[in-house]
Amino acid sequence: MQVQKAALRLLKLSPSVRVVTVCDRNGKVVYSAHSRRVRNLLSKKESMSSLRLATQAWKVRKSFARKLGQCKYVVAEYGRVKRITMPAGKNHLFYITASTAYDHNKVIRTARSFR
Secondary structure, eight states: OHHHHHHHHHHTTOTTEEEEEEEETTSOEEEEEEOTTSOOSSOHHHHHHHHHHHHHHHHHHHHTHHHHOOOOOEEEEOSSEEEEEEESSSSEEEEEEEETTSOHHHHHHHHHTTO
16 A cells, blocks of 8 residues: 555654654545654544644645645644644645654655655
């Protein structure tokens, strides 16, 4: 499965990459994997809520694309993690978390190579 290979490759980039999830544009999880080195900071319910909010925000960004251009990625940095959301092909999104010290550009460059 192509999606699974892409997600696992992103997860193996660095021990700093915590979770890689691929979902459709409505937030339905297609594949998800997390590093064994980390513990989840959010409950499953909280994680799903965060994912839904990220996909909704992506839809809003898409509505501005005609005027601003297509959104390439979004990085949200919190006190404990960075969250990267970006396209995974035409119909899916990558939802990736990493440590705050990690250079998120490495994840972005690698994820773009899957197109």
